[in-house]
Amino acid sequence: MQAGDVGFVFIHGAGGTQSKWRSIQSGMRGYRASYVDLPGHGANALEPQASIEAYATGLSDTIQGDVIVVGHSMGGMIGIELAARNQHVKGLALVASHYALPVHDRILSQLKEGSFPESLFYASYRKPVNPQLLEQEKEEISLVPVETTYLDFRACNSYVNGREAIARLNIPILALYGADDRLLPVAAQDNLMQANTLASATSVTEAGHYVMLERPQDVVDALLAFEDRVVRQQCHKWLKP
Secondary structure, X not given: OOXXXXXXXXXXXXXXXXXXXXXXXXXXXXXXXXXXXXXXXOOOOOOOOOOHHHHHHHHHOOOOOOEEEEEEOHHHHHHHHHHHHOOOEEEEEEEOOOOOOOOOHHHXXXXXXXXXXXXXXXXXXXXXXOHHHHHHHHHHHOOOOHHHHHHHHHHHHHOOOHHHHHHOOOOOEEEEEEOOOOOOOOOHHHHHHHHOOOEEEEEEOOOOXXXXXXXXXXXXXXXXXXXXXXXXXXXXXXXXX
């Protein structure tokens, strides 16, 4: 492996597909990047999984070279588990994510009954939101069966290993937040920093939970700066006597 030969693996969140990363892909050209459809999502016809750990196990088998894992929301929790079990993960970027993402019973009930909660949809974006983006996102909901989305949110709610797992990580960690995110737990940033002192945080203004859709260039800039940090740390390890 040569210095700098670290790729990116992008993992979408609950009820999403790789399309959630569509706005940053042009900015990532020239970098080795793969955009994952989790089982049961988008073009992946495999059966959806019922837990964060199961998703991580399946993804771990596909990663052979050194990577930075970038996970949005649920994808970030999958990233934590992936980093904990695969030595090829050299950096972890949590995009609008945390080691615990509890879900209100009312949200779970609506999803279980077959409908995506309108309140959850609108709370995912800042106010005011670009109307064109909102229309695109309404169409995105139909790309994943609501039964699969329910399993995703249930998996998020059931995941309890996150703090312990992230506390054990000895790799660079970036937490990237939308300043207007209304979905993350209160004090998520402070709790993450307490759990792992290697973590750093960046807040993006004028962005909600889907920060990579609302402020894509800011996300690209943050990820490329993080990649430089990860590569420099790897070089330091190689050169250390």
